[in-house]
Amino acid sequence: MEGNESLEEVRVELGENSYSIIIGNDILSGLGAALKELPIGEKIMVVTNPTVQELYGDITIRSLENAGFQVVMGIVPDGEQYKSMASAQALYDTAFAAGLDRKSAVLALGGGVIGDLAGFVAATYMRGVPFVQVPTTLLAQVDSSVGGKVAVNHPKGKNIIGSFYQPKLVYADINTLRTLDERQFRAGMAEVIKYGVIWDAGFFSYLEENLHKIKGMQNETLVKIVRRSCEIKAHVVEQDEKESGIRAILNYGHTFGHAIEALTNYSVFVHGEAVAIGMVTANRLAQRIGLLSQADLDRIGLLIAKTGLPVDCGNINKQAMLRKMYFDKKVQSGRIKYILPEKIGRVRITDAVDESDVLAVL
Amino acid sequence: MEGNESLEEVRVELGENSYSIIIGNDILSGLGAALKELPIGEKIMVVTNPTVQELYGDITIRSLENAGFQVVMGIVPDGEQYKSMASAQALYDTAFAAGLDRKSAVLALGGGVIGDLAGFVAATYMRGVPFVQVPTTLLAQVDSSVGGKVAVNHPKGKNIIGSFYQPKLVYADINTLRTLDERQFRAGMAEVIKYGVIWDAGFFSYLEENLHKIKGMQNETLVKIVRRSCEIKAHVVEQDEKESGIRAILNYGHTFGHAIEALTNYSVFVHGEAVAIGMVTANRLAQRIGLLSQADLDRIGLLIAKTGLPVDCGNINKQAMLRKMYFDKKVQSGRIKYILPEKIGRVRITDAVDESDVLAVL
Numbered sequence: 001m002e003g004n005e006s007l008e009e010v011r012v013e014l015g016e017n018s019y020s021i022i023i024g025n026d027i028l029s030g031l032g033a034a035l036k037e038l039p040i041g042e043k044i045m046v047v048t049n050p051t052v053q054e055l056y057g058d059i060t061i062r063s064l065e066n067a068g069f070q071v072v073m074g075i076v077p078d079g080e081q082y083k084s085m086a087s088a089q090a091l092y093d094t095a096f097a098a099g100l101d102r103k104s105a106v107l108a109l110g111g112g113v114i115g116d117l118a119g120f121v122a123a124t125y126m127r128g129v130p131f132v133q134v135p136t137t138l139l140a141q142v143d144s145s146v147g148g149k150v151a152v153n154h155p156k157g158k159n160i161i162g163s164f165y166q167p168k169l170v171y172a173d174i175n176t177l178r179t180l181d182e183r184q185f186r187a188g189m190a191e192v193i194k195y196g197v198i199w200d201a202g203f204f205s206y207l208e209e210n211l212h213k214i215k216g217m218q219n220e221t222l223v224k225i226v227r228r229s230c231e232i233k234a235h236v237v238e239q240d241e242k243e244s245g246i247r248a249i250l251n252y253g254h255t256f257g258h259a260i261e262a263l264t265n266y267s268v269f270v271h272g273e274a275v276a277i278g279m280v281t282a283n284r285l286a287q288r289i290g291l292l293s294q295a296d297l298d299r300i301g302l303l304i305a306k307t308g309l310p311v312d313c314g315n316i317n318k319q320a321m322l323r324k325m326y327f328d329k330k331v332q333s334g335r336i337k338y339i340l341p342e343k344i345g346r347v348r349i350t351d352a353v354d355e356s357d358v359l360a361v362l
Numbered sequence: 363m364e365g366n367e368s369l370e371e372v373r374v375e376l377g378e379n380s381y382s383i384i385i386g387n388d389i390l391s392g393l394g395a396a397l398k399e400l401p402i403g404e405k406i407m408v409v410t411n412p413t414v415q416e417l418y419g420d421i422t423i424r425s426l427e428n429a430g431f432q433v434v435m436g437i438v439p440d441g442e443q444y445k446s447m448a449s450a451q452a453l454y455d456t457a458f459a460a461g462l463d464r465k466s467a468v469l470a471l472g473g474g475v476i477g478d479l480a481g482f483v484a485a486t487y488m489r490g491v492p493f494v495q496v497p498t499t500l501l502a503q504v505d506s507s508v509g510g511k512v513a514v515n516h517p518k519g520k521n522i523i524g525s526f527y528q529p530k531l532v533y534a535d536i537n538t539l540r541t542l543d544e545r546q547f548r549a550g551m552a553e554v555i556k557y558g559v560i561w562d563a564g565f566f567s568y569l570e571e572n573l574h575k576i577k578g579m580q581n582e583t584l585v586k587i588v589r590r591s592c593e594i595k596a597h598v599v600e601q602d603e604k605e606s607g608i609r610a611i612l613n614y615g616h617t618f619g620h621a622i623e624a625l626t627n628y629s630v631f632v633h634g635e636a637v638a639i640g641m642v643t644a645n646r647l648a649q650r651i652g653l654l655s656q657a658d659l660d661r662i663g664l665l666i667a668k669t670g671l672p673v674d675c676g677n678i679n680k681q682a683m684l685r686k687m688y689f690d691k692k693v694q695s696g697r698i699k700y701i702l703p704e705k706i707g708r709v710r711i712t713d714a715v716d717e718s719d720v721l722a723v724l
Binding site for chain 1 (some may be wrong): 486513604
């Protein structure tokens with residue numbers, strides 16, 4: 001593939017659903033060649049939005065066509081509100097009109113919204129067709145493109161309609177991060193920091209020591225953090241594809257984060273910012289009930305703050321927040337599961353938390 | 363379970379997606395107890411239509427409530443046109459309003475339309491919740507409730523939106539067949555005869571010899587034909603859950619059948635009738651190209667006719683029929699796969715058929 005020396009591969013081993021994550025700098029022109037290795041037909045529907053199409057549409061289409069694929073574009077307007085069943089229906093129509101069959105692929109070119117939506121369409125068009133993720137945001141590269149969670153939103157809640165559907169390939173070009181606005185880049189960093197806290201103290205230290213290189217968008221550092229994040233996510237997902245157990249640790253910061261997003265009508269914080277605040281909140285809860293040391297609490301908070309992410313959400317109605325948390329998809333039989341760090345590099349899943357302690361840290 | 367002596371169990375072995383099919387006469391009151399064996403939460407959404415609710419709603423709800431479940435009803439109007447995304451959306455709303463979580467079950471009480479729709483909702487609500495099939499038609503008991511195909515229709519084609527999603531339990535009470543109208547019962551018989559032709563010459567002979575008992579709705583005979591049909595379907599599905607190979611043999615009679623249904627706007631023949639005509643057409647094609655003997659062709663045709671099923675569809679536009687066949691979901695890279703019998707009990711999957719031979723037998 002163009003002899004690019006920094007091309008890296010992470011395998012996600014899930015039996016017959018196994019796949020590779022390819023990571024590199026400036027590798028988009030090699031996408032078509034990489035897809036030729038997969039058992040897919042000649043037609044590909046590229047799902048993207050106008051912003052990403054403007055930036056990376058031409059190079060993507062050219063790469064696919066040069067490799068002999070017929071490309072059909074499925075353009076969805078920008079924005080989370082288009083991660084909807086209505087958008088899915090429009091894509092089914094496009095796919096059907098273009099004659100896509102069971103071997104045809106659906107390719108997501110974009111961030112999390114595009115990936116989740118295109119994945120849902122791939123999972124449900126003709127009972128499932130091959131799916132390829134080409135994530136162009138940091139959040140998508142380190143989190144949403146890996147692990148097979150696909151969904152659309154329901155008027156009553158995010159990601160209520162979806163399934164687990166693994167891609168055949170994830171192809172992450174870190175060069176696309178250069179066109180990402182800074183706020184979105186920092187939001188993706190919240191998930192990167194999350195991996196350090198839940199799994200790998202060494203990686204957390206690496207992030208502390210190399211934050212300036214990350215902010216400076218240095219190639220090898222970006223490839224390294226995307227790669228290590230994907231490896232950790234792969235390890236976790238391999239053990240628990242459908243989130244019946246350990247996979248829940250990936251939701252560290254998310255139980256609080258989702259509630260914060262919902263309470264502020266998704267208009268104040270982007271997802272990664274809410275997760276950053278959620279991590280800090282979870283840490284304070286963990287420290288309060290004697291799980292986490294003050295030193296680790298401070299270290300995590302400092303890295304989050306230095307990254308430029310928010311660490312609190314100002315005034316919030318505590319009772320309303322608690323109610324929102326009970327509406328999370330992860331709530332089962334009325335118990336909230338908290339993902340709380342014991343130290344940097346290790347978290348615990350527990351529902352043995354007093355509401356009074358939760359209210360105290362909100 | 364109520365000490366019913368004719369209770370039979372067929373296992374479908376699909377690794378972590380394995381499940382049992384329970385078959386018996388007058389066993390609906392034992393449903394709740396059977397569900398207590400499964401790892402599901404306390405809430406169950408029963409999806410059904412007004413006709414089935416009238417007949418079996420009370421006994422089902424009572425059985426579930428007696429076993430300690432909380433029941434939420436999801437009523438969908440009668441008819442194939444309600445196997446739609448709009449119906450799915452209404453069911454998502456009902457599920458969400460009733461507080462169904464990831465452990466709650468969706469239970470299909472009805473025929474193929476209800477099973478396919480409820481299964482699609484179960485597969486996609488919160489990325490998949492436990493699904494239970496309680497099929498009340500012969501077609502659903504011997505075919506659509508087993509094997510995990512779930513779907514809704516798209517304006518452009520049937521079952522275009524769907525997935526493979528296995529139930530946790532199939533619970534078939536043959537007593538419900540007594541309230542089925544005769545035409546629907548005969549239509550289900552088309553699928554039963556199909557199993558004999560594609561897999562089991564002995565079962566085909568059994569059907570020939572016991573047709574009067576079947577028509578007389580004799581308990582043990584009904585249990586036997588439902589059981590053997592489920593066993594054969596289970597064998598096939600176990601080898602090829604997602605229909606990448608041998609599972610296609612279950613489509614014997616369906617390539618032609620689907621096209622006949624579509625060409626007649628789904629208003630002349632019910633599915634099983636179209637499949638019956640499709641089997642006869644496939645047989646004639648097989649005989650014409652030297653695969654099937656005239657004697658077996660005649661035997662299959664005779665059993666189909668004696669069952670009271672149609673064997674031809676009158677005048678039909680051959681070219682239009684061929685075009686419809688190319689629109690089938692199973693078509694890949696523009697080749698139609700035909701499922702053709704070599705003798706009673708064995709079929710072959712082939713795309714090596716001249717269009718002239720197909721046109722000759724239409």
